Amino acid sequence: MESVQDMSGCSIDQKVKYTAGSFLGMTLTWWNSQIRTLSREVAVSMSWNDFKFMMIEEFFPSHEMQKLETELWNHVMVGSGHAAYTDRFNELARLVPHLVTPESRKIERYMYGLASQIYGMVAATELKTMQKAV
Numbered sequence: 001m002e003s004v005q006d007m008s009g010c011s012i013d014q015k016v017k018y019t020a021g022s023f024l025g026m027t028l029t030w031w032n033s034q035i036r037t038l039s040r041e042v043a044v045s046m047s048w049n050d051f052k053f054m055m056i057e058e059f060f061p062s063h064e065m066q067k068l069e070t071e072l073w074n075h076v077m078v079g080s081g082h083a084a085y086t087d088r089f090n091e092l093a094r095l096v097p098h099l100v101t102p103e104s105r106k107i108e109r110y111m112y113g114l115a116s117q118i119y120g121m122v123a124a125t126e127l128k129t130m131q132k133a134v
Contacts, residue, residue: 016051017044068095076113086134107133
């Protein structure tokens with residue numbers, strides 16, 4: 001959904017409204033109950049992160065969340081597969097953001113899974129952003 005938002009030029013303050021407009025079936029029923037509970041104005045003006053958290057709480061079973069947390073915790077680079085490692089790390093980080101917040105924790109977690117020879121080079125630099133770590 002975030003890719004679609006980006007391609008559509010959706011502004012940050014419209015992401016919740018834009019996404020909710022695509023809901024069908026069970027998600028639409030859930031969203032309508034949120035609107036009744038919170039009011040439409042409050043519901044569509046919540047932050048994107050709060051919205052994602054609500055969606056995860058409602059639709060993502062805790063045992064599945066635990067699997068993803070374990071996968072992120074044990075995620076390591078295999079061979080010279082830096083791109084594959086980074087791609088999967090970013091996917092997991094989006095799904096379990098509480099494990100990689102703040103940014104410094106994300107960088108630390110990312111570096112931990114790097115191959116040892118790469119880890120040494122990256123650790124020798126002073127990293128302030130995830131982009132620099134990659």
